[in-house]
Amino acid sequence: MNGILVTKATGTTGRHVVSGLAGRGVTVKAASRNPSSAPQGDIVPVAFDWENRSTWASALAGVDAVYLVKPECAEVTEIVGDFTRLAERSGATKIVLLSEIAAETRADDAHELQVERVIGESDLDYAILRPNWFMQDFVDDRFFGDLIRQDGVVVMTTGGAATSWIDARDIAAVAVELLVGRNCGKQALTLTGPEAFTLEQLADRISAAAGTVVRPVEETTEAAEARLRSAGAPEQFIEYFSNIGRSIIKGDTAVVTGIVADIAGRPPRSLDAFLAEHASSLRRGGGL
Numbered sequence: 001m002n003g004i005l006v007t008k009a010t011g012t013t014g015r016h017v018v019s020g021l022a023g024r025g026v027t028v029k030a031a032s033r034n035p036s037s038a039p040q041g042d043i044v045p046v047a048f049d050w051e052n053r054s055t056w057a058s059a060l061a062g063v064d065a066v067y068l069v070k071p072e073c074a075e076v077t078e079i080v081g082d083f084t085r086l087a088e089r090s091g092a093t094k095i096v097l098l099s100e101i102a103a104e105t106r107a108d109d110a111h112e113l114q115v116e117r118v119i120g121e122s123d124l125d126y127a128i129l130r131p132n133w134f135m136q137d138f139v140d141d142r143f144f145g146d147l148i149r150q151d152g153v154v155v156m157t158t159g160g161a162a163t164s165w166i167d168a169r170d171i172a173a174v175a176v177e178l179l180v181g182r183n184c185g186k187q188a189l190t191l192t193g194p195e196a197f198t199l200e201q202l203a204d205r206i207s208a209a210a211g212t213v214v215r216p217v218e219e220t221t222e223a224a225e226a227r228l229r230s231a232g233a234p235e236q237f238i239e240y241f242s243n244i245g246r247s248i249i250k251g252d253t254a255v256v257t258g259i260v261a262d263i264a265g266r267p268p269r270s271l272d273a274f275l276a277e278h279a280s281s282l283r284r285g286g287g288l
Contacts, residue, residue, distance in 0.1 A: 009032050017067050102252035105247065194267060203215060
């Protein structure tokens, strides 16, 4: 194996994919907009920008496989299509795409479904990872972190349905095994944690770990849309967020699979273990 390119190498899953591959003795091209200048062992930082196509060829040079985290933009389907074709011409034979749970149920014009189709129609051996919501969202200020620490609430649109939260490190562990293995099998894999929790159960678990009361707040789709609009969120994001809420209500996120254990060779981390590990970041006044 020559090397593996990891896009969004400093991201929630990407950084763990990088370290996991390096730990297996694989040369990793860690792609980001502003990479550090010097290689670190088997990790070779490379400049890569989805909006700057002149960076693509050098990032792909000499790699056999790619871990792909799609860009967040209106032209994502076209961009991923062009990148995938360049990867094929550059000699790559395998790609692992980070998608999301229940992407196959979305409307035909949904970007996440369109990107999956681009990968599936390529000549590359591929695996499409469809993970459930990340446990890391609980301590991330962009998602639940601030609300939990400052207001003592966790706000979601669930309709009473459950979600089998997954640790990003388990997603990365699956990606590493697929990238270094003989083949990906041209398949889509739904990745989950070991147990599904309702919003009320989730709030109870966070409260126990934080040592303070964290209340569950059920938000209707309409209320969530109004809140996001008042905060200035783009309409495209509001529609995407609403689709996620509807997917939870339908029960799409309540599924529990054994794929992490099957591929990574160990069970996925439990929610309680994750919350205990990050207890200080969940308490009032705490932080990362």
